[in-house]
Amino acid sequence: MVGPSGCGKSTTLRMIxxxxxxxxxxxxxxxxLVNEIEARDRDVAIVFQNYALYPEMTVFDNMAFGLKMxxxxxxxxxxxxxxxxxxxxxxxxxxxxxxILSSDKQQKVAIGRAIVRQPKIxxxxxxLSNLDAHLRVQMRTEIGxxxxxxxxxFIYGTHDQAEAxxxxxxxxxxxxxxxxxxxxxxxxxxxxxxxFVAGFIGSPQMNFIxxxxxxxxxxxxxxxxxxxxxxxxxKAKRLEDGYVDKEVVLGIRPENLHNEEAFLALMPESVLExxxxxxxxxxxxxxxxxxxxxxxxxxxxxxxxxxxxFFFV
Amino acid sequence: MTSRLFxxxxxxxxxxxxxxxxxxxxTGLIVACSxxxxxxxxxEEIPDMIESTQDILVYNGFTFQPxxxxxxxxxxVFVAGEDEIxxxxxxxxxxxxxxxxxxxxxxxDKATFVKNVILDNxxxxxxxxxxxxxxxxxxxxxxVFFIRTFDGNDVYVHDTIQNLFPARNKDFVxxxxxxxxxxxxxxxxxxxxxxLEQIAKTIVDTLATELLVKVYVGIGTVVNHxxxxxxxxxxxxxxLEVGKVFETENYIISYDNLGIGRLxxxxxxxxxxxxxAEVFKKGSIDDLDEETLQTINKFFENxxxxxxxxxxxxxxxxxxxxxxxxxxxxxxxxxxxxxxAIIFKVAMMVKRYLDSNPIKI
Numbered sequence: 027m028v029g030p031s032g033c034g035k036s037t038t039l040r041m042i043x044x045x046x047x048x049x050x051x052x053x054x055x056x057x058x059l060v061n062e063i064e065a066r067d068r069d070v071a072i073v074f075q076n077y078a079l080y081p082e083m084t085v086f087d088n089m090a091f092g093l094k095m096x097x098x099x100x101x102x103x104x105x106x107x108x109x110x111x112x113x114x115x116x117x118x119x120x121x122x123x124x125x126i127l128s129s130d131k132q133q134k135v136a137i138g139r140a141i142v143r144q145p146k147i148x149x150x151x152x153x154l155s156n157l158d159a160h161l162r163v164q165m166r167t168e169i170g171x172x173x174x175x176x177x178x179x180f181i182y183g184t185h186d187q188a189e190a191x192x193x194x195x196x197x198x199x200x201x202x203x204x205x206x207x208x209x210x211x212x213x214x215x216x217x218x219x220x221x222f223v224a225g226f227i228g229s230p231q232m233n234f235i236x237x238x239x240x241x242x243x244x245x246x247x248x249x250x251x252x253x254x255x256x257x258x259x260x261k262a263k264r265l266e267d268g269y270v271d272k273e274v275v276l277g278i279r280p281e282n283l284h285n286e287e288a289f290l291a292l293m294p295e296s297v298l299e300x301x302x303x304x305x306x307x308x309x310x311x312x313x314x315x316x317x318x319x320x321x322x323x324x325x326x327x328x329x330x331x332x333x334x335x336f337f338f339v
Numbered sequence: 340m341t342s343r344l345f346x347x348x349x350x351x352x353x354x355x356x357x358x359x360x361x362x363x364x365x366t367g368l369i370v371a372c373s374x375x376x377x378x379x380x381x382x383e384e385i386p387d388m389i390e391s392t393q394d395i396l397v398y399n400g401f402t403f404q405p406x407x408x409x410x411x412x413x414x415x416v417f418v419a420g421e422d423e424i425x426x427x428x429x430x431x432x433x434x435x436x437x438x439x440x441x442x443x444x445x446x447x448d449k450a451t452f453v454k455n456v457i458l459d460n461x462x463x464x465x466x467x468x469x470x471x472x473x474x475x476x477x478x479x480x481x482x483v484f485f486i487r488t489f490d491g492n493d494v495y496v497h498d499t500i501q502n503l504f505p506a507r508n509k510d511f512v513x514x515x516x517x518x519x520x521x522x523x524x525x526x527x528x529x530x531x532x533x534x535l536e537q538i539a540k541t542i543v544d545t546l547a548t549e550l551l552v553k554v555y556v557g558i559g560t561v562v563n564h565x566x567x568x569x570x571x572x573x574x575x576x577x578x579l580e581v582g583k584v585f586e587t588e589n590y591i592i593s594y595d596n597l598g599i600g601r602l603x604x605x606x607x608x609x610x611x612x613x614x615x616a617e618v619f620k621k622g623s624i625d626d627l628d629e630e631t632l633q634t635i636n637k638f639f640e641n642x643x644x645x646x647x648x649x650x651x652x653x654x655x656x657x658x659x660x661x662x663x664x665x666x667x668x669x670x671x672x673x674x675x676x677x678x679x680a681i682i683f684k685v686a687m688m689v690k691r692y693l694d695s696n697p698i699k700i
Contacts, residue, residue: 076541080502
């Protein structure tokens with residue numbers, strides 16, 4: 027689940043866990059209605075970004091604490107903790123105190139506490155937000171690996187679209203408590219269902235330009251300021267009925283802007299002149315911030331060719 | 340509790356010296372023994388032996404050594420054997436038992452003392468004297484967190500919080516009643532308020548993770564003298580009570596952030612009723628339907644901005660203006676005017692407060 031802060035991700039996760047009352051609607055886990063079922067009987071485990079480990083306990087005891095409280099047999103506790111440590115690659119740290127562990131290892135212990143419960147569903151709320159940027163990237167790969175090993179449902183809430191795109195197999199985009207779209211990462215990127223999803227998913231962000239649809243002969247043009255671009259037939263067809271002479275918002279992903287000779291020759295009526303404001307060199311990519319009649323646009327240099335993709339609201 | 344601690348020491352020593360050993364109380368009851376089958380057995384002769392001895396004695400193949408509580412013998416330790424080595428072992432065991440006992444007594448006393456302080460069960464004049472006796476610093480930055488479990492106190496909530504804050508002489512955790520637990524925590528002098536909320540969030544999240552229980556946390560203000568702990572405790576409780584009325588969506592409520600809610604909470608209910616009757620001369624707040632109340636709340640959330648409110652409510656600007664006019668007709672208050680808006684806001688809070696039937700602390 028991805029969306030800006032305050033969009034309802036945490037509340038939804040807490041509702042699934044049974045920590046928050048569901049005021050309306052029904053919640054099913056494995057075809058079983060669980061609205062009235064107590065949190066501890068739902069067979070879920072939840073992990074938060076505020077992982078607090080017990081400072082005077084070893085990693086082993088930190089993972090075992092919840093199980094001890096459930097009065098699970100010692101042998102079984104040992105078995106589950108060793109299994110979890112193996113999955114997390116934490117065997118060497120089992121008898122260390124948390125204060126000597128790095129923040130990503132501490133986070134693994136927190137995940138370990140959930141794994142030993144052997145729940146049906148793992149709920150994770152902004153799990154990596156407290157980590158440094160490079161550890162976050164490392165840990166999201168780790169979580170992906172753990173997910174594949176455990177073969178259980180993970181529901182992961184984040185405000186970071188890159189995290190959602192990298193880790194998710196099915197992503198729910200939320201805003202103001204309302205689901206905007208549910209899709210695969212690729213589906214969200216290539217076919218966003220509204221302007222919010224289009225703008226939220228993808229970094230650098232999609233450019234939005236308000237334009238007017240005009241028909242000249244059999245061709246459809248988009249006019250903005252002193253500029254006009256001709257739409258390719260497939261895109262034009264979608265606007266022919268009902269949108270002519272109306273305002274639309276044109277959405278262009280930065281990587282779909284091209285300056286290659288071959289491309290310009292192919293679509294001479296879709297060429298714009300722009301002035302580069304700023305160039306940001308990021309290593310593999312360079313971001314160019316450009317102006318077309320005072321409209322700011324962003325362009326990302328890419329080596330591959332794609333036809334412009336347009337998005338209309 | 341002490342017998343568990345004694346048993347632990349006895350087991351550890353048994354691993355080292357490989358002789359039977361244990362601890363007996365002054366009635367002759369074995370409270371800890373390396374042969375756990377003997378725990379609870381009575382040695383009839385011990386009370387008489389205690390009467391007649393002040394030092395090491397040998398009896399029936401065992402060496403006994405007394406452990407004193409000031410001048411009175413409180414326990415006897417015993418080690419199998421009557422030789423010199425047995426005497427040495429008995430002395431070592433007696434020293435260990437004495438130390439652990441003192442440590443436990445002190446800790447137990449400290450916890451009881453702090454509990455009495457926060458619950459106002461101790462005379463103010465006695466606080467400093469007793470704190471000095473227990474080696475508790477009088478001046479330290481401390482704050483009280485009041486933790487309420489949503490549906491009754493899970494027996495493990497206390498243990499979990501205790502393990503989160505194990506600093507023995509700095510942090511204290513008490514069960515207040517079935518639903519409530521207090522945490523008294525020593526904090527750094529330069530601690531920022533958001534760090535206090537972070538501690539509270541850690542409590543909420545850890546209990547949700549470990550026990551899947553929902554808790555609310557009230558935070559008192561930081562005090563720097565032990566006698567002011569009772570104040571911080573009351574504030575933490577008030578924060579929860581007031582928060583329950585005005586901040587129903589928050590799990591963590593700080594006394595410092597209560598704002599107008601705190602003011603209303605301190606007003607007598609008769610005065611509140613009078614205020615409501617005066618404000619809504621033309622009609623009652625109850626005459627407003629759910630949609631209108633939602634409109635009002637959104638309007639306040641957006642700082643009386645008509646355009647932004649209509650956008651968020653997905654209604655035309657004119658529809659919102661019409662609704663605001665309707666509210667003015669019903670209540671006589673034009674919410675676009677700041678003075679009217681503030682009266683209405685306070686009145687809504689007073690109404691909410693009266694409806695919640697709050698407990699006064």
